[in-house]
Amino acid sequence: MAAAGSLPLYLQISELLIRDIASGRLIEGERLPPERDMAADLGIAVGTLRQALKDLTAKGLLDRVQGSGNYIRAKADPASVYALFRLELLSGGGLPTAQVLSVDRVAKDPALPAFGSSDQGHRIRRLRFLSGKIAAVEEIWLDGDYIAQIPIGDLSESLYLYYRQKLGLWIARAEDGIGQAALPDWSPPSFPHRAGSALPFITRLSWGQDGRAAEASWTWYDPNVVRYVARLK
Numbered sequence: 001m002a003a004a005g006s007l008p009l010y011l012q013i014s015e016l017l018i019r020d021i022a023s024g025r026l027i028e029g030e031r032l033p034p035e036r037d038m039a040a041d042l043g044i045a046v047g048t049l050r051q052a053l054k055d056l057t058a059k060g061l062l063d064r065v066q067g068s069g070n071y072i073r074a075k076a077d078p079a080s081v082y083a084l085f086r087l088e089l090l091s092g093g094g095l096p097t098a099q100v101l102s103v104d105r106v107a108k109d110p111a112l113p114a115f116g117s118s119d120q121g122h123r124i125r126r127l128r129f130l131s132g133k134i135a136a137v138e139e140i141w142l143d144g145d146y147i148a149q150i151p152i153g154d155l156s157e158s159l160y161l162y163y164r165q166k167l168g169l170w171i172a173r174a175e176d177g178i179g180q181a182a183l184p185d186w187s188p189p190s191f192p193h194r195a196g197s198a199l200p201f202i203t204r205l206s207w208g209q210d211g212r213a214a215e216a217s218w219t220w221y222d223p224n225v226v227r228y229v230a231r232l233k
Contacts, residue, residue, distance in 0.1 A: 007158055007161065009044065009048055010048050010049075010051035010052045010055065011052070011055065012095055012097075013042060013044065013048065013049060013052035013095070014052040014053075014055040014056055014059075015082050016082070016093065016094075016095045016096075017052065017056060017061075018056070018059075018061065018082070019082040019085060019093075020093055021061060021072060021074055025092060025093060026072045026074070027072060027074060028072060028073065028074040029071055029072060030071065030072045031069045031070065031071050031072075032053075032062075032069065032070040032071070032072070034069070035049055035050065035053070035070075042095075043132075053070055060073060061073050061074075082096055082158075082160075084160075084171065084173075084174050084206075086176065086202075086228050086229060086230055087128070087130065087135060087136060087219075087221055087226045087227070087228060087229075088130065088226060088227060088229050089130050089131060089133065089135075089225065089226055089227075090225065090226065090227055093131075094130030094131040094133070094135075094226070095130065095131045095132075096128065096129070096130060097128075097129045097130075097132075098126045098127065098128050098129065098138075098159075099126060099127040099129070100124065100125075100126050100152055100155045101125040101126060101127060101186070101188060102123075102124075102125045102152070102186075103122060103123070103124050103125075103150050103151075103152045103155065104122070104123050105120055105121070105122055105123075105144060105148075105149060105150075106120065106121070106123055107119060107120055107121075108120060108121045108141065109123075109141070112141060112216045113203065113205045113213075113216050114213070115141075115143060115205060115206075115213035115214065115215065115216045116143025116144070116145060116212070116213060116214060117143065117145055118143050118144035118145040119144075120144035121141040121142060121143055121144050121216075122141065122142040122144060122146075122147070122150050123139065123140075123141055124138075124139070124140040124141070124142070124150070124155065124159065125137070125138065125139050125140075125186060126138045126140065126159075127188055127190065127191065128219070128221075130225070130226055133225050133226075134190060134191060134192065134222065134225065135221060135222055135225050135226045136219050136220060136221035136222065136226065137183070137184070137187045137188070137191055137219070137220050138217060138218070138219045138220075139184070139217060139218045139219075140159065140215065140216075140217040141215060141216045141217060142163075142214065142215050143213075143214055143215065146167050146169060146214070147166070147167055154166065169208050169209070169214060170208060170209040171206045171207070171208060171214070171215065172207055172208060172209045172211075173206070173207050174204050174205065174206040174207070175204070175205050175206075176202055176203070176204050176228075176230075177202070177203040177204075178200070178201070178202055178228060179200075179201050179203070180198050180199065180200060180201055181198070181199065181201035181218075181220065182195075182196050182197065182198060182199075183195050183196060183197045183198075183199050183220050184220070187220070191222075192222060192224075193222065199220045199221065199222070199223070200220070200221055200223050200228065201218065201219070201220055201221075202217075202218070202219040202221070202228065203216075203217075203218055204216065204217045204218075204219070
């Protein structure tokens with residue numbers, strides 16, 4: 001059974017492929033590799049992959065042609081919980097997952113961009129993975145007015161899915177700033193850089209479907225494993 005707030009594996013794979021379609025890594029009419037090869041590359045069972053492909057077909061993003069293969073049907077803006085995720089492996093793509101390190105309701109850090117109406121926020125610290133590889137550490141702040149407390153057990157890989165299902169909040173758009181910053185001292189020992197190391201750094205401000213700034217975040221990522229990509233169409 002999937003953990004609370006996370007997606008079943010076949011939907012994680014479906015979301016991964018949707019993200020690749022949205023980013024332009026998979027294009028209209030492109031033929032996917034044979035199912036057994038694709039499942040082996042992803043490290044999943046063929047049956048799980050077929051469930052994912054069935055989900056893509058139901059969403060109008062895949063044509064499954066008997067005896068020929070599976071072909072991408074691109075959409076301008078396919079809905080995905082990973083649609084705004086901009087890190088990918090150096091080789092391309094990667095399935096996003098995360099380990100929640102802590103969740104605390106505290107006074108907002110004054111260094112954050114202005115967002116929300118409360119003077120408190122839910123500070124969520126996570127270790128981010130791409131296809132099982134440690135990729136980044138994140139500090140995500142949700143405005144305190146959305147909920148009194150967030151139980152850590154309710155959160156898993158998909159934070160935006162939790163927002164939608166529990167809070168009725170859809171992150172509709174985001175603005176990123178890219179720079180360099182020192183890795184914080186709360187970074188877990190498993191992250192392969194020492195606290196204080198200068199790393200590529202993302203500051204993000206996110207807006208909900210009502211147009212209000214709902215969330216701000218900081219991400220420090222490992223440039224030896226991932227890169228930040230924003231493709232233009």
